[in-house]
Amino acid sequence: MDEVSEVKDKINIVDLIGGYLTLKKAGVNYKGSCPFHNEKTPSFMVSPERQSFKCFGCGKGGDIFTFVEEIEGMDFYDSLKLLAGRAGVELKPKGNFRYGDKEFAPTEKSKVFEINDLAAKLYHKILIDHPKAEHARKYLKNRGINKESIKNFNLGYAPKSWDLLIKFLAKHNYNEKEAFKAGLLVLGEKGRYWDRFRGRIMFPINNISGQVVAFTGRILEDDDKSAKYVNSAESPIYTKGKTIYGLDKARIDIRAQDCAVLVEGNMDVIACHQAGFRNVVAVSGTALTAEQLKIISRYSQNIVFSFDSDSAGKIALKRAITLALSEDINVKVLNLPGFKDPDEAIKSDPKNWERAIKSAKPALENWIDELVLENDINDVNQKKAISKEILPVIKSIANDLEKEHYVRYLANKLAVSESSVISQLSKTKEMSSASEEDSSKIVGSLDFEKRLAGLVWQEKKLAEKVPAVIFEHNFSDQVANVLFVAIKSNKDIEKLSAADRSKLDLYAMEATADFDLNQDGIVEEEFNDLIKNFISRKKDQIKKEFAEKIAVAESGGDIPRIKELMSELQSAILDEK
Numbered sequence: 001m002d003e004v005s006e007v008k009d010k011i012n013i014v015d016l017i018g019g020y021l022t023l024k025k026a027g028v029n030y031k032g033s034c035p036f037h038n039e040k041t042p043s044f045m046v047s048p049e050r051q052s053f054k055c056f057g058c059g060k061g062g063d064i065f066t067f068v069e070e071i072e073g074m075d076f077y078d079s080l081k082l083l084a085g086r087a088g089v090e091l092k093p094k095g096n097f098r099y100g101d102k103e104f105a106p107t108e109k110s111k112v113f114e115i116n117d118l119a120a121k122l123y124h125k126i127l128i129d130h131p132k133a134e135h136a137r138k139y140l141k142n143r144g145i146n147k148e149s150i151k152n153f154n155l156g157y158a159p160k161s162w163d164l165l166i167k168f169l170a171k172h173n174y175n176e177k178e179a180f181k182a183g184l185l186v187l188g189e190k191g192r193y194w195d196r197f198r199g200r201i202m203f204p205i206n207n208i209s210g211q212v213v214a215f216t217g218r219i220l221e222d223d224d225k226s227a228k229y230v231n232s233a234e235s236p237i238y239t240k241g242k243t244i245y246g247l248d249k250a251r252i253d254i255r256a257q258d259c260a261v262l263v264e265g266n267m268d269v270i271a272c273h274q275a276g277f278r279n280v281v282a283v284s285g286t287a288l289t290a291e292q293l294k295i296i297s298r299y300s301q302n303i304v305f306s307f308d309s310d311s312a313g314k315i316a317l318k319r320a321i322t323l324a325l326s327e328d329i330n331v332k333v334l335n336l337p338g339f340k341d342p343d344e345a346i347k348s349d350p351k352n353w354e355r356a357i358k359s360a361k362p363a364l365e366n367w368i369d370e371l372v373l374e375n376d377i378n379d380v381n382q383k384k385a386i387s388k389e390i391l392p393v394i395k396s397i398a399n400d401l402e403k404e405h406y407v408r409y410l411a412n413k414l415a416v417s418e419s420s421v422i423s424q425l426s427k428t429k430e431m432s433s434a435s436e437e438d439s440s441k442i443v444g445s446l447d448f449e450k451r452l453a454g455l456v457w458q459e460k461k462l463a464e465k466v467p468a469v470i471f472e473h474n475f476s477d478q479v480a481n482v483l484f485v486a487i488k489s490n491k492d493i494e495k496l497s498a499a500d501r502s503k504l505d506l507y508a509m510e511a512t513a514d515f516d517l518n519q520d521g522i523v524e525e526e527f528n529d530l531i532k533n534f535i536s537r538k539k540d541q542i543k544k545e546f547a548e549k550i551a552v553a554e555s556g557g558d559i560p561r562i563k564e565l566m567s568e569l570q571s572a573i574l575d576e577k
């Protein structure tokens with residue numbers, strides 16, 4: 001028996017696919033919702049007799065190798081290696097394999113998998129044994145991370161070296177270009193390659209099968225010069241918006257408990273798992289995406305969000321709730337009063353987490369309740385402000401029964417009739433979970449105002465960097481105007497009305513929808529680009545206005561007037577710098 005046949009013989013397709021999605025017995029076969037397309041009625045069938053699968057909705061089908069290729073985005077060669085490891089079948093190193101009438105050889109993806117695996121082993125070995133990693137070991141100990149968790153999550157340490165990984169990979173016959181494609185190197189201005197990760201705790205990011213596809217590196221000593229977190233660049237095997245940290249370790253518990261808890265950071269996941277709460281995962285380095293929700297929903301339709309209590313966390317939470325409801329996922333919110341994040345709460349007492357899980361509230365109810373507490377519902381304007389924030393979210397809910405429930409809930413909380421809420425709902429546009437426009441572009445004055453206000457609200461320190469030219473702008477958006485009037489007057493913007501703060505939260509959510517908020521400086525960079533764009537547009541407008549005046553002067557042969565206008569133009573442009 002050849003190696004391919006041996007792997008097929010040792011792996012049961014029902015067990016394999018059952019590790020990725022929920023299957024239910026249907027006669028002699030098994031049925032589930034197809035992981036390759038959206039469907040409400042399950043049409044994905046698995047045959048234990050034939051050791052094959054077939055979706056009668058999208059048409060995809062095949063054997064164990066086909067399934068892994070499709071769901072993991074692998075080539076046959078890599079799916080064979082993965083399944084051989086699971087089956088305990090030893091393959092000839094870097095050899096070619098025949099399957100049917102075709103021969104398969106290592107691909108670019110194969111090399112990227114191997115490079116990431118080698119890097120993970122190197123960083124882990126350094127953390128465990130190397131004297132230069134002593135301060136990293138102390139850091140993890142002080143954070144309450146034990147040796148078992150370090151081993152379980154394969155944590156590592158990248159020393160402060162510019163070429164340690166480059167030299168290590170070279171010994172294994174991988175060159176700089178290949179390591180760069182794997183997302184582990186950066187390319188300098190002079191065409192020289194450097195290690196991406198230096199002086200950082202390393203968190204390997206695995207795909208659902210447990211293979212290392214990327215890394216998150218956390219700096220040990222916080223400073224103002226270096227980003228706290230750095231992620232691998234996207235590669236042939238790693239897409240941020242399709243990867244979930246810890247899912248390879250959490251999926252069994254998620255299915256068993258029929259609930260997934262989604263937190264912000266890698267450290268939160270490790271702290272939860274270490275304390276025995278192993279249905280916890282994280283979206284690291286990117287906003288939650290529909291693709292990530294789809295992946296989680298293969299294991300459970302019930303998700304609990306536990307995000308940090310800072311302003312960025314609150315904005316990310318609102319975005320996540322909106323997206324989850326639009327995907328017909330049951331979503332709750334876990335509150336940890338008095339604690340910044342799950343890691344902090346669990347360190348204090350693991351029972352804090354247990355109690356919070358049990359008392360988690362339906363997400364949109366929690367959102368509405370907080371707005372009601374923050375506002376005076378006897379004030380009609382504040383009542384309108386609440387409805388303006390919530391109605392677009394209700395509009396986006398996929399399930400009609402759930403939509404009706406929240407219409408009734410909102411009406412009750414605002415002390416108004418359901419019919420008035422329904423009437424207003426019909427006039428409301430759905431809230432987008434992410435900005436459809438490139439955030440660096442300005443489309444009309446109103447979009448610019450909301451985006452700028454959202455960025456400043458997201459990162460309050462930017463208020464000090466707003467140039468005078470912005471205060472001269474005639475704001476058409478009332479909330480943005482309130483914000484910049486307050487900034488100009490040196491008022492504390494945190495003391496704006498609850499209605500205005502809620503609206504600014506939404507502006508911030510939309511303005512940063514596609515941002516990696518763990519990347520230091522990304523909001524300020526976008527802010528600077530937006531200001532530059534605004535000034536450039538204003539200069540163009542000034543030039544256009546003066547061009548028209550100069551053309552009139554030229555037609556009349558008024559040379560003094562032309563000179564005067566040219567001087568005014570120059571002065572006006574300089575004033576806008």
